[in-house]
Amino acid sequence: MNELNCPKCQGDLQQVVYANVEVERCVECKGIWFDSLEAQELKEIEGSETVDVGEPETGSKFNEVGDINCPKCRTKMTKMVELNQPHIWYEKCPVCYGIWFDAGEFKDYKEENFMDAVKGLFGKERR
Numbered sequence: 269m270n271e272l273n274c275p276k277c278q279g280d281l282q283q284v285v286y287a288n289v290e291v292e293r294c295v296e297c298k299g300i301w302f303d304s305l306e307a308q309e310l311k312e313i314e315g316s317e318t319v320d321v322g323e324p325e326t327g328s329k330f331n332e333v334g335d336i337n338c339p340k341c342r343t344k345m346t347k348m349v350e351l352n353q354p355h356i357w358y359e360k361c362p363v364c365y366g367i368w369f370d371a372g373e374f375k376d377y378k379e380e381n382f383m384d385a386v387k388g389l390f391g392k393e394r395r
Contacts, residue, residue, distance in 0.1 A: 272301065272339045272340065273339060274294035274297060274299060275299075275301075275336035275337055275345070275368055276294070276299055276330045276333045276336060276368070277294060277296045277299075279294045279295050279296030280295050280296075281294055281295075282294075282295050284300075286313070286315075286316050286318065286319050287313045289306055289309055289310050289316075290306075291303075291306055291310070291319060293319065297322065297330055297371055298321055298322025298326060298327075298371040299330060299369060299371055300319065300320060300322075300368070300369050300373075300374055301366060301367075302366060302367050302369070303364070303366045304365035305365075307369065307374065310374075311378050316378070317378045317379075319374065320369070320371070320372060320373070320374040320375045322370070322372050323371055324372030324373075324375075325372075326370070326371040326372070327369075327370030327373050328370075328372075330371070334357075334359070336368065338361035338363065338364060338366060340361070340364050340366055341361060341363050341364050343361055343362060343363045343364075345359035345361050345362070345368065346359065346360050346361075346362055348360050348367070352380055353376065353377065353380060355376075356369075356373050357373075358373060
């Protein structure tokens with residue numbers, strides 16, 4: 269596999285495996301790259317939030333870096349908002365369908381609750 273770099277901070281991406289699902293995590297900002305459907309697969313596996321070791325404050329800072337290229341195919345990624353949790357901003361590749369979560373976002377993605385609706389009402393709009 270070619271060496272991958274973080275689309276947000278250019279740090280090295282390191283392989284992390286949980287329940288036979290391999291993702292790549294930035295050694296610097298702790299954002300996570302998920303190949304197509306890996307995030308959805310891991311969301312259903314108990315304890316998989318442990319792959320997200322980053323601080324949500326760091327992830328929030330990197331939300332401002334929105335125009336990024338896919339670390340796999342170098343295509344400009346599309347800015348997305350999670351439908352049921354609109355405070356979660358992520359990027360998706362229109363070619364390989366991989367997605368990028370900033371630090372802390374995967375843990376949040378796994379935990380849907382009433383507060384997500386409240387956050388959605390008061391969150392700012394993604395540009």
